[in-house]
Amino acid sequence: MSIADNLKQYKNEVESGNVKLIAVSKTQSTEAILEAYNAGQLIFGENHVQEMVDKQAQLPADIEWHLIGHLQSNKVKYIAPFVKVIHGVDSIKLLQEINKQAAKNKRIIDCLLQIYIADEDTKFGLGFDEVIELLRSEEYQELKNIRIVGLMGIATNTKNEKQIAIEFRELKVLFDGIKTSFFSEDDFFKEISTGMSADYKIAIEEGSTMVRIGSSIFGKRIIKHFKNLSEN
Secondary structure (H helix, E strand, C coil), X not given: CCHHHHHHHHXXXXXXXXXXXXXXXXXXXXXXXXXXHHCCCCEXXXXXXXXXXXXXXXCXXXXXXXXXXXXXXXXXXXXXXXXXXXXXXCCHHHHHHHHHHHHHCCCCEEEEXXXXXXXCCCCCCECXXXXXXXXHCHHHHCCCCEEEEEEEECCCXXXXXXXXXXXXXXXXXXXXXXXXXXXXXXXXXXXEECCCCCCHHHHHHCCCCEEEECHHHHCCCCCCCCCCHHHC
Protein backbone atom coordinates (compact mmCIF):
# COMPACT_ATOMS: atom_id res chain seq x y z
CA MET A 1 0.00 0.00 0.00
CA SER A 2 1.11 3.57 -0.65
CA ILE A 3 1.74 6.21 2.01
CA ALA A 4 -1.53 7.85 1.01
CA ASP A 5 -3.43 4.58 1.44
CA ASN A 6 -1.84 3.86 4.81
CA LEU A 7 -2.54 7.38 5.96
CA LYS A 8 -6.17 7.21 4.91
CA GLN A 9 -6.66 4.04 6.93
CA TYR A 10 -5.28 5.59 10.12
CA LYS A 11 -6.95 8.97 9.67
CA ASN A 12 -10.35 7.33 9.26
CA GLU A 13 -9.82 5.27 12.39
CA VAL A 14 -8.14 7.84 14.61
CA GLU A 15 -9.74 11.13 13.66
CA SER A 16 -13.28 9.74 13.79
CA GLY A 17 -12.84 9.92 17.56
CA ASN A 18 -11.57 13.52 17.49
CA VAL A 19 -8.02 12.33 18.13
CA LYS A 20 -5.14 14.08 16.35
CA LEU A 21 -2.90 11.89 14.22
CA ILE A 22 0.76 12.89 14.36
CA ALA A 23 2.64 11.32 11.46
CA VAL A 24 6.09 10.53 12.84
CA SER A 25 8.41 11.42 9.99
CA LYS A 26 11.82 10.94 11.61
CA THR A 27 14.41 9.63 9.13
CA GLN A 28 11.83 9.82 6.32
CA SER A 29 12.60 11.74 3.15
CA THR A 30 11.03 15.07 2.30
CA GLU A 31 9.44 13.32 -0.70
CA ALA A 32 7.68 10.84 1.60
CA ILE A 33 6.48 13.64 3.86
CA LEU A 34 5.23 15.57 0.86
CA GLU A 35 3.26 12.53 -0.28
CA ALA A 36 1.57 12.38 3.12
CA TYR A 37 0.99 16.14 3.04
CA ASN A 38 -0.63 15.92 -0.38
CA ALA A 39 -2.88 13.21 1.01
CA GLY A 40 -4.16 15.65 3.64
CA GLN A 41 -1.79 15.20 6.58
CA LEU A 42 -0.65 18.49 8.15
CA ILE A 43 0.81 17.38 11.51
CA PHE A 44 4.25 15.78 11.55
CA GLY A 45 6.41 14.73 14.48
CA GLU A 46 10.20 14.70 14.56
CA ASN A 47 12.54 13.36 17.24
CA HIS A 48 15.67 15.32 16.39
CA VAL A 49 16.09 19.08 16.12
CA GLN A 50 18.60 18.98 13.25
CA GLU A 51 16.31 16.88 11.12
CA MET A 52 13.24 19.00 11.85
CA VAL A 53 15.05 22.24 10.96
CA ASP A 54 16.32 20.77 7.69
CA LYS A 55 12.91 19.50 6.64
CA GLN A 56 10.97 22.57 7.73
CA ALA A 57 13.05 24.72 5.40
CA GLN A 58 12.19 22.50 2.41
CA LEU A 59 8.52 21.71 2.97
CA PRO A 60 5.23 23.70 2.84
CA ALA A 61 4.87 26.48 5.39
CA ASP A 62 1.50 25.33 6.72
CA ILE A 63 2.87 22.06 8.09
CA GLU A 64 2.42 21.83 11.87
CA TRP A 65 5.69 20.56 13.35
CA HIS A 66 5.75 18.72 16.69
CA LEU A 67 9.01 17.93 18.46
CA ILE A 68 8.30 14.58 20.10
CA GLY A 69 11.80 13.47 21.11
CA HIS A 70 13.97 14.39 24.07
CA LEU A 71 14.99 18.05 23.73
CA GLN A 72 18.23 19.57 24.96
CA SER A 73 18.07 23.17 26.18
CA ASN A 74 20.85 24.32 23.85
CA LYS A 75 18.86 23.19 20.78
CA VAL A 76 15.64 25.08 21.56
CA LYS A 77 16.72 28.21 19.69
CA TYR A 78 16.78 26.38 16.36
CA ILE A 79 13.11 25.34 16.45
CA ALA A 80 11.66 28.27 18.41
CA PRO A 81 10.78 30.29 15.26
CA PHE A 82 8.37 27.66 13.91
CA VAL A 83 7.67 24.65 16.16
CA LYS A 84 3.98 24.21 16.99
CA VAL A 85 4.15 21.88 20.00
CA ILE A 86 7.04 20.55 22.08
CA HIS A 87 5.94 17.24 23.61
CA GLY A 88 8.75 16.06 25.84
CA VAL A 89 9.22 18.86 28.39
CA ASP A 90 10.53 17.29 31.58
CA SER A 91 12.10 20.09 33.62
CA ILE A 92 11.61 23.71 34.67
CA LYS A 93 15.04 24.47 33.17
CA LEU A 94 13.85 23.37 29.74
CA LEU A 95 10.61 25.32 30.11
CA GLN A 96 12.59 28.44 30.99
CA GLU A 97 14.75 28.09 27.87
CA ILE A 98 11.71 27.53 25.66
CA ASN A 99 10.13 30.62 27.19
CA LYS A 100 13.31 32.64 26.57
CA GLN A 101 13.56 31.63 22.92
CA ALA A 102 9.82 32.04 22.34
CA ALA A 103 10.04 35.60 23.66
CA LYS A 104 12.92 36.35 21.29
CA ASN A 105 10.70 35.23 18.41
CA LYS A 106 7.64 37.05 19.80
CA ARG A 107 5.75 33.79 20.09
CA ILE A 108 3.96 31.68 22.66
CA ILE A 109 4.99 28.04 22.26
CA ASP A 110 2.66 25.22 23.26
CA CYS A 111 4.24 22.53 25.44
CA LEU A 112 3.31 19.15 26.86
CA LEU A 113 4.80 18.02 30.15
CA GLN A 114 6.26 14.54 29.78
CA ILE A 115 5.26 12.27 32.65
CA TYR A 116 7.16 9.14 33.62
CA ILE A 117 4.60 6.33 33.44
CA ALA A 118 6.64 3.35 32.20
CA ASP A 119 8.30 0.60 34.17
CA GLU A 120 11.60 1.26 32.36
CA ASP A 121 14.71 3.17 33.40
CA THR A 122 15.38 4.33 29.83
CA LYS A 123 12.27 6.52 29.66
CA PHE A 124 12.30 10.23 30.52
CA GLY A 125 9.69 12.23 32.37
CA LEU A 126 8.51 14.00 35.49
CA GLY A 127 7.19 12.01 38.41
CA PHE A 128 3.61 12.66 39.51
CA ASP A 129 4.78 14.67 42.53
CA GLU A 130 7.34 16.56 40.47
CA VAL A 131 4.81 17.87 37.95
CA ILE A 132 2.63 19.24 40.77
CA GLU A 133 5.68 20.88 42.31
CA LEU A 134 6.63 22.42 38.96
CA LEU A 135 3.17 23.89 38.37
CA ARG A 136 3.13 25.37 41.88
CA SER A 137 6.58 26.93 41.58
CA GLU A 138 7.26 30.65 41.30
CA GLU A 139 9.63 29.92 38.40
CA TYR A 140 6.78 28.49 36.35
CA GLN A 141 4.44 31.35 37.20
CA GLU A 142 6.94 33.80 35.70
CA LEU A 143 6.88 32.18 32.26
CA LYS A 144 4.71 34.20 29.86
CA ASN A 145 5.78 32.85 26.45
CA ILE A 146 4.96 29.17 26.94
CA ARG A 147 1.60 27.49 27.30
CA ILE A 148 1.12 24.09 28.91
CA VAL A 149 -1.55 22.42 26.79
CA GLY A 150 -1.45 18.93 28.28
CA LEU A 151 0.60 15.88 29.20
CA MET A 152 2.64 13.29 27.32
CA GLY A 153 3.52 9.76 28.32
CA ILE A 154 5.22 6.70 26.82
CA ALA A 155 4.10 3.31 28.09
CA THR A 156 6.34 0.37 28.90
CA ASN A 157 7.57 -1.53 25.86
CA THR A 158 5.69 -4.74 26.62
CA LYS A 159 3.11 -7.04 25.05
CA ASN A 160 1.14 -6.94 28.30
CA GLU A 161 -1.85 -4.85 27.18
CA LYS A 162 -3.28 -4.72 30.69
CA GLN A 163 -0.12 -3.04 32.00
CA ILE A 164 -0.14 -0.56 29.11
CA ALA A 165 -3.78 0.29 29.74
CA ILE A 166 -3.12 0.85 33.45
CA GLU A 167 -0.22 3.21 32.68
CA PHE A 168 -2.30 5.25 30.23
CA ARG A 169 -5.22 5.29 32.69
CA GLU A 170 -3.02 6.60 35.50
CA LEU A 171 -1.87 9.42 33.23
CA LYS A 172 -5.49 10.31 32.45
CA VAL A 173 -6.28 10.43 36.17
CA LEU A 174 -3.30 12.75 36.69
CA PHE A 175 -4.40 14.90 33.75
CA ASP A 176 -7.90 15.26 35.21
CA GLY A 177 -6.49 16.27 38.59
CA ILE A 178 -4.14 18.84 37.09
CA LYS A 179 -6.93 20.21 34.91
CA THR A 180 -9.10 20.76 37.97
CA SER A 181 -6.35 22.18 40.16
CA PHE A 182 -4.40 24.37 37.73
CA PHE A 183 -6.25 24.82 34.43
CA SER A 184 -9.94 24.66 35.24
CA GLU A 185 -10.67 27.85 33.26
CA ASP A 186 -8.21 27.20 30.43
CA ASP A 187 -9.72 25.52 27.38
CA PHE A 188 -6.27 25.04 25.85
CA PHE A 189 -5.27 22.46 28.49
CA LYS A 190 -6.86 19.51 26.72
CA GLU A 191 -4.19 17.27 25.19
CA ILE A 192 -2.95 13.83 26.23
CA SER A 193 -0.21 12.61 23.91
CA THR A 194 -0.01 8.84 24.32
CA GLY A 195 0.00 5.91 21.95
CA MET A 196 2.18 4.77 19.07
CA SER A 197 1.79 2.15 16.35
CA ALA A 198 1.75 -0.79 18.75
CA ASP A 199 -0.55 0.64 21.43
CA TYR A 200 -2.50 3.55 19.95
CA LYS A 201 -5.84 1.74 20.18
CA ILE A 202 -5.36 1.21 23.92
CA ALA A 203 -4.27 4.83 24.29
CA ILE A 204 -7.40 6.13 22.61
CA GLU A 205 -9.57 3.96 24.86
CA GLU A 206 -7.80 5.46 27.86
CA GLY A 207 -8.25 9.10 26.86
CA SER A 208 -5.49 9.99 24.41
CA THR A 209 -6.10 13.03 22.20
CA MET A 210 -2.89 12.66 20.17
CA VAL A 211 -1.34 9.47 18.79
CA ARG A 212 2.06 9.20 17.16
CA ILE A 213 2.33 6.76 14.24
CA GLY A 214 5.32 6.51 11.93
CA SER A 215 6.55 3.39 10.15
CA SER A 216 3.01 2.01 9.81
CA ILE A 217 2.30 5.01 7.59
CA PHE A 218 5.63 5.56 5.85
CA GLY A 219 7.07 2.07 5.79
CA LYS A 220 10.68 1.22 6.60
CA ARG A 221 12.72 4.15 7.79
CA ILE A 222 15.50 5.56 5.67
CA ILE A 223 18.69 6.23 7.59
CA LYS A 224 20.06 9.63 6.73
CA HIS A 225 22.60 11.77 8.52
CA PHE A 226 21.77 15.40 9.18
CA LYS A 227 24.24 18.15 9.97
CA ASN A 228 24.86 18.63 13.67
CA LEU A 229 23.64 22.11 14.58
CA SER A 230 26.27 22.39 17.29
CA GLU A 231 28.84 22.61 14.49
CA ASN A 232 27.36 25.87 13.18
